[in-house]
Amino acid sequence: MTVASRPLPAQAREYRFPRFSRHTLENGLRVIVAPVRKLPVVTVLAVVDAGANRDKNGIEGLAQLTAEMLREGTEKHNGIEILEGFERLGSSIEAGADWDSTIVSMTLLRHHLTTGLPLFAEVLRTPSFPSHEVDRLKAERLAERLQILSEPRGLADEAFSKFLYPPGSRYAEPIGGTGKSISAITRENVIEFFGRFYVPMSATVIIVGDVDGSEALDLVRDALGQWHGAPAPSVDSTAAETQTGRALEIVDKSDAAQAELRLGHAGIPRSHPDYFKVVIMNALLGGLFSSRINLNLRERHGYTYGASSYFDWRRAPGPFVISTAVQSEVSAEAIRETLIEIDRMRSKEVPADELSLATNYLEGVFPIRYETTSAIASALANIVIFNLREDFYDTYRDNIRAVTPKDVLVAAQLHVQPEKLLGVVVGDPAIVSKPLESLGLGPVSHRSPADA
Amino acid sequence: MQETTIMQIPIETLRLNNGLLVTLSEDRTAPIVAVNLWYHVGSANEKEGRTGFAHLFEHMLFQGSEHVGSNEHFELIQRAGGTLNGSTWLERTNYYETVPSNQLALALWLEADRMGYLLPAMTQDKLDNQRDVVKNERRWSVDNQPYGTWMERLSALTFPEPHPFHHSLIGSMEDLSAASLDDIKHFFSSFYTPDNAVLSIAGDFDPAEVKQFVEQYFGVIPRGKNRPSLLGMDLPETFGESLRLVVEDDVALPRLYVAFRSPVFGSDSYYVASVVGAILGMRRGSRLHRSLVRERQIAADATAFTFDLAKGSDLLVVDVVGRPETTPEKLEREVNREIDLLMTNGATQEEVDRAIALIETDMITAMQSASERADRLSMFATFFGDPKLINQQSDKYRSVTLTQVDNFARAKLGVNNRASLLFVPKAEKAGEVESVEPAAA
Numbered sequence: 001m002t003v004a005s006r007p008l009p010a011q012a013r014e015y016r017f018p019r020f021s022r023h024t025l026e027n028g029l030r031v032i033v034a035p036v037r038k039l040p041v042v043t044v045l046a047v048v049d050a051g052a053n054r055d056k057n058g059i060e061g062l063a064q065l066t067a068e069m070l071r072e073g074t075e076k077h078n079g080i081e082i083l084e085g086f087e088r089l090g091s092s093i094e095a096g097a098d099w100d101s102t103i104v105s106m107t108l109l110r111h112h113l114t115t116g117l118p119l120f121a122e123v124l125r126t127p128s129f130p131s132h133e134v135d136r137l138k139a140e141r142l143a144e145r146l147q148i149l150s151e152p153r154g155l156a157d158e159a160f161s162k163f164l165y166p167p168g169s170r171y172a173e174p175i176g177g178t179g180k181s182i183s184a185i186t187r188e189n190v191i192e193f194f195g196r197f198y199v200p201m202s203a204t205v206i207i208v209g210d211v212d213g214s215e216a217l218d219l220v221r222d223a224l225g226q227w228h229g230a231p232a233p234s235v236d237s238t239a240a241e242t243q244t245g246r247a248l249e250i251v252d253k254s255d256a257a258q259a260e261l262r263l264g265h266a267g268i269p270r271s272h273p274d275y276f277k278v279v280i281m282n283a284l285l286g287g288l289f290s291s292r293i294n295l296n297l298r299e300r301h302g303y304t305y306g307a308s309s310y311f312d313w314r315r316a317p318g319p320f321v322i323s324t325a326v327q328s329e330v331s332a333e334a335i336r337e338t339l340i341e342i343d344r345m346r347s348k349e350v351p352a353d354e355l356s357l358a359t360n361y362l363e364g365v366f367p368i369r370y371e372t373t374s375a376i377a378s379a380l381a382n383i384v385i386f387n388l389r390e391d392f393y394d395t396y397r398d399n400i401r402a403v404t405p406k407d408v409l410v411a412a413q414l415h416v417q418p419e420k421l422l423g424v425v426v427g428d429p430a431i432v433s434k435p436l437e438s439l440g441l442g443p444v445s446h447r448s449p450a451d452a
Numbered sequence: 453m454q455e456t457t458i459m460q461i462p463i464e465t466l467r468l469n470n471g472l473l474v475t476l477s478e479d480r481t482a483p484i485v486a487v488n489l490w491y492h493v494g495s496a497n498e499k500e501g502r503t504g505f506a507h508l509f510e511h512m513l514f515q516g517s518e519h520v521g522s523n524e525h526f527e528l529i530q531r532a533g534g535t536l537n538g539s540t541w542l543e544r545t546n547y548y549e550t551v552p553s554n555q556l557a558l559a560l561w562l563e564a565d566r567m568g569y570l571l572p573a574m575t576q577d578k579l580d581n582q583r584d585v586v587k588n589e590r591r592w593s594v595d596n597q598p599y600g601t602w603m604e605r606l607s608a609l610t611f612p613e614p615h616p617f618h619h620s621l622i623g624s625m626e627d628l629s630a631a632s633l634d635d636i637k638h639f640f641s642s643f644y645t646p647d648n649a650v651l652s653i654a655g656d657f658d659p660a661e662v663k664q665f666v667e668q669y670f671g672v673i674p675r676g677k678n679r680p681s682l683l684g685m686d687l688p689e690t691f692g693e694s695l696r697l698v699v700e701d702d703v704a705l706p707r708l709y710v711a712f713r714s715p716v717f718g719s720d721s722y723y724v725a726s727v728v729g730a731i732l733g734m735r736r737g738s739r740l741h742r743s744l745v746r747e748r749q750i751a752a753d754a755t756a757f758t759f760d761l762a763k764g765s766d767l768l769v770v771d772v773v774g775r776p777e778t779t780p781e782k783l784e785r786e787v788n789r790e791i792d793l794l795m796t797n798g799a800t801q802e803e804v805d806r807a808i809a810l811i812e813t814d815m816i817t818a819m820q821s822a823s824e825r826a827d828r829l830s831m832f833a834t835f836f837g838d839p840k841l842i843n844q845q846s847d848k849y850r851s852v853t854l855t856q857v858d859n860f861a862r863a864k865l866g867v868n869n870r871a872s873l874l875f876v877p878k879a880e881k882a883g884e885v886e887s888v889e890p891a892a893a
Contacts, residue, residue, distance in 0.1 A: 006519070007557035007665075009532065013483035013656065038481045039459060041817055080742070087737040088802075090809030107817055136749055143752035143775050146704035150598050255702075257595035258588065290527045299523055302584025305592050325592045327584075357531050364533005364552045367482050372820040 015367040017393035018376055021213055028201035028231070029224055032380050033216045034208045036373060042113050042209035043373035044120055045105040047381045050197035052097050052175045053316070057168060059185050061177020063097035065137060066193045070095050070104060072133035075126040079133055085119050093123060097175060099314045101385045107374050110210045114219065121223035124203075127194065134187045145179045149449055152253065152260045152426045153325070159251050159447075160262035160424040164319055171318070199229030204384045209373040244420055246442030250433060251426040251449055259331045259427030260324075263338060265420040267320035270313040270386045277411040278311060280403045283358035285309050285345050285412070286322055290357060292341045293322065301337065303330045311415075315386065320416065328427050332435035335423065339441075345412040349405035363397045459816055460843045461825065464659065465833070466666075470675045471647025474666055475829045475839040477654040479822065485655035487559040488548040488826035489567075490834045492650075493643035495623075496542050496616035496682055496763075504586065504623010505631055507540040509639050511582040513547065514538070518569035522578060525562055532558055535823075542607075542617050543762060544834060550823045553656035557665050563651070564669035567644060574636050583628055590622050598703040599875055609697050610711050610767055610871045616682050617764065645676025650833040654826035685764030689713065690869035698780075698874045705752060706780040707773045708787055709873040712864050714768040717760040718836055720848075724860045727852045729756040729768050730807035731799050732791075737806060740772060743790055750778045750786055762835040768864075780876045788870070795865040798858035808849050815845055 020034035052063045071093050072079040086092050091108035104124060108116050148154040158174050165172035173181065205224065207216040268278065279287075286293040286309025297307040303326045312318035326334045370376050383392060423441060425432055426449075437444050464476040495506045516522040529536045534551035549559045594600040604620035611617040651670065653662055690713050715721040733740050733756025740754035754772040761767065770791070774783040818824045825842075832841040 006528075007561050009552075009558065010554040010556075012552060012554040015483050038479075039816055039820055041820060079746070083737045083742075084806075087735060087806050087810060090813035092735050092737075092810075107813070109813055109816065136746070139749065139775065140745070140752055143705060143773075146776055147598070147752075147773075150702065150704040152596050258591040260596075288530055290523065290530055295523065298585055299581065302581045303588070305585055305589035325588070325596070327588055327591065357527065360533055361530045362533075364555070365535060366533075367552070368484050368533075368535060368550050371482065371484070371822065372817070374817075 017370060017379075018208070020380060023217055025200070025221060025225055027225065027227055029220075029227060030204040030384070031217055031220050032204060032206045032384075033211070033213045034206075034376055034380060035211055035213055036208055036376060037210050040110040040210050041107060041373050042110050042207065042211055043105060043107045043377040044113075044117060045103060045206045045208075045374075045377040045381055046120075046124055047204045047206070047384045048102045048104070048198055049202040050097070050102040050193070051100040053099050053170055054193070054197060055170060055177075058181060059177070059189055060170065060173040060181040061141065061175070062185055062189055062193050063102060064176045065134075065141065065182070065185055066190050067095040067097045067102045067104065068137055069129050069134060069190055070123045070127045072137065073128045073130045074122050075128050076122065079130070082119070082123060086116070089116050091116060093120065099175065099318070101381070103381060105374070105377065113211065117219050118223050121227075124198070125224065125227050129187055129190050129194070131187045134190060138182055138185065141176060141182045142179055144176070145182070152256060152258070155251060155449055156260035156262050156424055156426040159249065159426065160264070160321065160422075161319065163247075163249050163422055163424050164264070164266060171316075199231060200224070200227045201229070201231040204381075206377045206380045208377040208380070246419065246421050248423040248425065248436055248439070248441050248444045250429055250436065250444060250446050251424065252429045252446055253426055253449060254428055254430065256328065256426065256428045258325050259328045259425050259432055261326060261331065261334060261423065261425055262321055262323055263335065263421055263423045264319055264321040265417055265422060266317045267311045268415055269315060269317050271315070274411055274415065276399045277403050277407040278415050279362070280355070280358045280400065281345070281408045281411040281415070282309055282311055283362065284350055284354060284408065285341065285416070288358065288361060292345065293338055296337050296341055297324060297326070297334055301330075301333075303327060303334045307334075307338075313386075328431040331425055331427060331432045332439050335436075335439060335441065339418065342416055342418050346409070346416060346418070349409045352405060355403070355405050355408060359400050359403060362400045366397055459819065459846070461819065463829065463840050463842070465839060466663065468646065468667065468671050470671065470673055471645075472670050472673075473650045473833050473837070475650065475652045475833050476657070476659060476662065477652070477825055477829060478657065478659065479654065479825075480656050483553045483656050484550055484822055485553045485556050485653060485657050486548065486550045486822035486826040487556070487563060488546060488652045488654070488823070488830045489563055490650045490830035491545045491644055492543070492648050492834050493545055494541050494543045495619065495621040497643060497680070498619070501627055501630060502635060503619045503627040504590075504621070505627070505635060505639065506545060507622060508582060508586050508628060508631055509636065510538050510540045510545050510547075511586055512574065512579065512636060513566050513570065515578045515582065516573040517566040518572040519565050520562060520573070522573070525566070528558065528562060534559065540621065542621060542759070546827065546830065548823060548827060550655075556653070556657055556662065560665050561669050564673065567646065567649065567670065568673040570640055570644065571637060574633060576633060579631070579633060579636065583631065586623075587625060587628055590625070590628075594622055598701070599707055601699070602709060602873060602875070605697060605699065606709055606711055606767075606769070606871070606873050609695050609873060610691070610713065611687075614683060615687065615764070616685065617761065642676070642679055645679070646670060646673050647675045648679060650830045652826040652829040652833065652839070654829065655822040682763070687713065687765045689765070690864065690866075691871060692868055694867050695871035696874070697872070698876060700876050700878050703875050703877050705774050705776060706778065706783050706877065707771070707875040708780075708783050710770045710787060710791065711871040711873070712768045712869050714758065714766045714864060716764065716766050717758070717762040718841070721860065722758075722766065723848045723852050724856045725766070725768050725864070726758055726811070727804060727807045727849065728794075728857055728860050728865075729758055730811055731803045731857065732756045732794065733770055734807060734810055739794065739803070740770065740787070740790055744772060744786060748786070750775055750782060780874055784872065784874055791865050791870070795861045798861065799854060801854050804852065804854050804857055808852065811849050812846055
């Protein structure tokens with residue numbers, strides 16, 4: 001019987017991230033084309049430097065609303081006609097803002113590309129922002145706000161950002177805005193935002209899939225070559241100041257069936273030279289299923305269905321967050337165990353064997369991440385958004401392999417800061433308050449869900 | 453200028469002497485391979501007093517087997533650079549990993565070890581731990597989520613007791629507490645046998661080599677015996693009456709689910725039902741979205757979907773969330789009016805074409821992923837013994853006609869076949885609902 005002997009890996013076959021070419025049209029529009037011939041599928045994705053980081057105080061959510069308004073009517077077609085135009089092709093156009101950019105994308109079957117791309121360009125270039133559609137989308141966003149405020153996970157995420165970043169900082173408010181800020185947005189705000197930031201110099205069109213490189217470039221040139229506009233001013237991505245010192249906030253939700261926990265502090269920008277070291281360190285701390293925090297809270301103690309940690313990578317320092325939902329009675333214990341894991345990560349080098357869990361995983365999983373045209377297009381969009389090196393994906397696995405146990409220790413010591421930990425607990429105050437107060441994690445304050 | 457070529461993926465099938473059905477689909481474009489196992493057992497197979505057991509059991513399959521330590525399955529696959537998980541549904545439980553192709557043998561060996569040699573690794577401590585984890589999963593996904601109970605409520609409403617689809621998939625806290633090691637042993641020997649499973653492998657592999665691995669690792673596992681059969685699955689074609697349940701809950705907006713009893717997954721009329729669902733609620737151009745969200749603005753969102761049940765009967769479900777100012781009564785009235793309209797006036801050819809085009813793009817796009825490919829091969833092999841059905845799906849959708857759609861709507865969308873589950877914001881929440889987020893920002 002050979003069952004007991006574990007198979008060893010065979011010789012690995014080489015993999016390369018898809019080849020891509022970069023071009024700049026005369027109007028300044030950048031184009032990236034990556035021919036990938038597996039199935040007759042094409043993804044078209046436009047990255048525009050019009051993220052939520054450009055929202056002004058008081059009208060947060062403008063970038064998001066502007067992105068959604070693109071498809072609600074153009075100079076030539078109303079919203080219904082646009083919608084029908086895409087869906088007749090078996091596709092739909094997605095548009096949304098992230099912190100550092102707006103992304104507009106569609107995935108369609110190859111033979112629809114020549115029909116779909118001009119429509120895509122029309123939406124990007126000539127939206128007309130009908131006022132009744134602005135009103136409708138605002139009302140839909142307000143309904144969504146009510147849903148988020150009654151949903152413990154979303155509530156915890158938002159309350160945590162608000163606790164972490166000071167009032168007035170863009171990161172303190174959700175990408176899509178709040179009830180108050182959404183209500184304050186006018187059609188004129190949308191038109192002005194679009195006019196300022198949606199210009200060819202600030203945009204990149206990415207085409208991935210079953211296409212020929214020069215054919216794709218010609219299609220983009222035909223559709224968007226005549227797009228004109230002055231370059232947008234550069235955005236200020238300087239780090240927002242954050243709250244410091246330990247503190248806990250309880251968002252009171254009586255009779256909650258569980259407690260949602262968020263713990264963390266402001267992290268580091270995507271451009272930080274320690275990026276790979278931090279990625280590996282976080283994988284071991286809370287990024288992987290077999291990470292220290294998850295094995296402790298879930299597999300050792302059964303406190304939770306899952307616990308994880310992540311650095312939210314943005315141009316400016318996004319949050320470092322440990323996130324879990326636990327049985328209310330063990331909220332304090334769960335935080336205590338998490339603190340133990342943080343200290344362990346910061347006090348001693350990880351064994352080489354444990355390090356290889358993360359490095360082998362990230363190296364091996366690399367080709368699995370890029371199976372689809374939309375995943376490849378998103379990866380290429382990150383090159384644009386974060387100004388990554390041209391060979392970022394070709395050197396990714398080498399960079400992962402180069403991380404040492406010492407690097408992980410230093411990354412933990414520098415970038416996970418227990419003395420700055422802030423926590424938010426959405427849960428039943430009758431159960432969670434007392435134990436959390438005795439945790440010694442700074443002052444404990446309360447607020448009601450409607451404030452978040 | 454519709455191109456008529458339909459995507460065909462290569463498929464090879466073999467059956468081991470112990471009954472294990474194996475499907476292979478080669479694709480050498482990237483050095484990765486997906487391994488996918490479907491066991492033909494789900495919550496429908498649970499005995500009385502053990503709701504949630506099939507899912508708890510799924511958790512136990514990650515707790516080690518005779519030659520694999522606790523949690524080592526996860527660690528070995530992640531160390532190999534792979535992704536993995538499992539899931540439980542009413543009729544099946546699946547386990548899957550995608551790994552770099554040079555690690556295929558490891559993934560197969562791990563699956564074989566837990567199919568053949570699970571029990572020596574099962575302990576009371578592990579069961580107690582995973583019971584706690586699953587109870588927290590229930591709290592997280594059901595009890596602490598707005599509308600989180602929708603699925604168990606809808607199943608209970610639409611499948612009369614003691615139909616095997618009637619009870620909760622995630623299970624009750626009481627039944628989870630009652631699960632014992634004896635239950636584990638019995639469930640394992642009854643259902644986790646090679647003749648009750650399908651193994652699919654999709655991606656980069658050498659067919660001769662992979663057959664050798666499969667025979668070597670799985671071939672020695674004995675066939676099962678005395679598998680308990682399901683209780684009667686058959687049901688009348690419609691509910692025969694209007695079913696309705698109103699739930700006051702800690703939610704901000706009213707939400708209505710309308711379920712129709714519908715033909716089983718894979719039957720000819722399933723494809724018609726699926727197109728009807730897409731006409732009603734797939735994407736923003738669908739009827740419900742256009743009418744209720746866009747034009748009349750009484751709903752915040754509207755979708756439709758099928759459960760894809762292959763035995764007894766399926767459910768076609770419409771799911772509409774009301775706007776804050778829409779009363780639950782109005783939401784229910786207007787959704788029903790839209791359904792009535794489709795039933796009495798029928799659809800248009802454009803609507804049918806739109807639905808089929810969207811479904812087809814989704815199907816082909818999903819096939820880019822080895823894991824999706826393998827999972828669908830397992831599905832067709834498990835339910836119909838024929839993985840090659842995967843290559844006929846486009847044809848089956850394309851052959852749905854407007855007449856079939858209209859006939860289906862008339863026969864199945866009537867009031868005698870509607871089960872409505874209406875979530876209503878709790879009375880004390882009403883004040884908050886009316887003023888939109890007063891204290892925000």
